[in-house]
Amino acid sequence: MNPATALATVLVDELVRCGLTDVVLAPGSRSAPLALALCAEERIRLHVRIDERSAAYLALGLAKTSGRPVAVVCTSGSAVANLHPAVIEAGEARVPLILLTADRPPELRDTGANQTIDQVKLFGSTVRWYGETGVPENRPGQVAYWRSLACRVWRRSLAPDPGPVHLNVPFREPLVPDGDTTWCEPLDGAAGHPRVRGGAPSPHTAVRVPPGMRGVLVIGEGATGVPRYVAAAEAAGWPVLSEPHGCGRYGDHAVSTYHHLLGVPEFADRAQPDVVVVLGRPGLSRPLLSWLARAAEHIVVDPDLARWPDPTRTATQVAQSVEIPAVPGPADWLDHWRSADLAARTAVDRVLDRADEITEPRLARDLVELLPGDSLLTVGPSMPIRDLDQVMRPRRGPRILANRGASGIDGVVSTAVGAALAHDGPAYALLGDLTLLHDQNGLIIGPNEPRPDLCLVVVNNDGGGIFSLLPQAALTGPFERVFGTPHGVDLAAVAAATRTPYTLLTSLTELPKAILGEGIRIVEAQTDRTRNAEIHTLIRDAATRAVRDLMSI
Known part of the structure; x- marks a missing residue:
């Protein structure tokens, strides 16, 4: 068996043992060993796309939905650079991607060889980790090294800070199987198990909110543990302000018009909490961020304690988890938010339902x-x-x-x-x-x-x-x-x-x-862009009037 085929076979097998189920492949010549190994692997679902940029975003979507690392494979040269936009998004959104980029061997670099660029650490600090297999050789010890490296790739994409990782894989020709199946050592690994097993989780750092506080739960991009925190906020009598993709906008405590409410200075002043607990990365609403910057106690929840979001630079605590006691605060706290939300919601819907035009x-x-x-x-x-x-x-x-x-x-x-x-x-x-x-x-x-x-x-x-x-x-x-x-x-x-x-x-x-x-x-x-701007103005003005009318009663 030629070294390129052996490395690709072992690498794919070990990643599958770790838990890999989906791989996106963009076609190319230098990546042929990986492509053929993937095509022969029945335990994964292979997706083929002609464009590396599209392929990387497809992998991003698969990983965001499944919560599991997804690999994207491409050939050498500018093909690798086309992964970069999706890698940036995955890095910021903390989505586990495994980038397997085929490369020319070292002797062809800096020589003007076709389809050869400097791929070493091409993505810089955007990836959580970079590694290179080295050119495969038919000698003892290679299989253990390859399997260990595959396990490291898998683990680093997940912990301690989920995100993209980059493994550069240089191949010498021949790039396709040569009919010889012999190798200097067994290529298979322990049946059904990765070579490197997972260790114990890191110590759990928790913060406990004092009971009876006027609190607010804010949920943004990439939030984890949402149902548990929403239930805790409801038990404590807190309003819940969730961006749509935070997936916490449900239940009796959800305040869906917070963008409009917090854009009314009088309401924002009266709605100052004792504590705000933030899950994920909110960033859609400027009024929300401005209000958040004034919070006396601003606790950011980051399970990894690695890249906590704090765009306002006002976080007072960062914790892996927060305990919210089931002791409601002042009775009028939640009622204040609810009544304003109802008034703004009614006003917004009235504007939207005024005519059957497509806005x-x-x-x-x-x-x-x-x-x-x-x-x-x-x-x-x-x-x-x-x-x-x-x-x-x-x-x-x-x-x-x-x-x-x-x-x-x-x-x-x-x-x-x-x-x-x-x-x-x-x-x-x-x-x-x-x-x-x-x-x-x-x-x-x-x-x-x-x-x-x-x-x-x-x-x-x-x-x-x-x-x-x-x-x-x-x-x-x-x-x-x-x-x-x-x-x-x-x-x-x-x-x-x-x-x-x-x-x-x-x-x-x-x-x-x-x-x-x-x-x-x-x-x-x-739709029409000018008309859309008018509709947004009508919505904002209607919500503002409704909230001010309510507060004047």
Whole structure:
């Protein structure tokens, strides 16, 4: 057996023993040993994509949904660099990815050899760990080294700080099996077990909140232990402020209009808590962050105590866990939040329901309410997730994801496809037109690949809608060209190019029927950027008036 085939066979086998179930492969020549080993491995689900960037985001979606490391494999050269955007997102969102990059052997580096670049530590500090196998050789001791290295790759992607890891794998030719199956030592390992077993967990660091406090639970991106903390907050009489993808916006204590409430200075002043417990990484609402910065006690929960989120730089404690005693604080504390939330919610819904026009906030609100309880919704990280944050009513059931680690619009289609493939149930996505166009390659799924049950609801306002809500909108001269960026693309033609079923939504009454179906499909909703900015102003003003009227009673 040639060394390249031996290394690839052992590496794949050991990663499977560790628990690897999904691998995404982008085709190439230098990665042939890994590709062939993966193709022959029946214990994994292999996904093949022609574009490395799309492949990496597909792996990201699979890993975010499953909570398990997913490997992405590519060939040498610029192919590796195309993984970088997804690696950045995985690093910020703490998603375990294993990057297996094939490389030329050292003697071909810095020689002008074809498809050869410097891949050593290419991703810098973005990855949690970097390693290189070295060029495989037919000599005793190699198998133990390879298996130990694979276990290290697996463990470092998970603990102590989950995220992407990079193993560079240089191969010399021959790159394909030569028919010889002999090797200087046995290639197999201990049946069913990784070479390196897991050790004991680290000591548990907990903080106990004093009983009877006026507390608030805030939940953002990447939060863990959400049901337990929501139940504890309810027992303590705390309001729960959860971003949609924090997956804690449910139950009687959920305050769904916190963005509008905290934008009213009078309310924000009266709603100052004794303590705020923060799960995950909130970052959608500026009023929330401004209010959070004023909290007297601001406890951040980070199970790994490694990369705790604190964008306001006001955290007073960081803990692996927090104990919230089931002793309610002042009786009027929760009532104050609830009554204001009801007033703002009624005002917001009244604006949205005023006419049967397709507006972006109403589309977001109505879509999430239509979804089955066992569904998954991937939301674009720019305007769609903000719309959902500002108008979504509390509800149980659907799991909501968004690439808000680095908040880029790139790779969202591929992420949604990967998430759908890892989800046991129907999947949906809500994204903007630029987000779709940025990752059209995510729609390219070969005939032999697993296909997701995924409905992509695309808001098409012919450009970058978020800029119409920012100060740049006042720059009427250059605005359209350098911020609005109209594209004029026919999304029906984009869908047709990949034979993706397509529906144009002409009325919100058609939405329940439009999202029905199987397989990957697109529903387009055409909106206007200027009108969208007007709707957002109407929503904000209506909510503000309602809260101020309530406080004046």
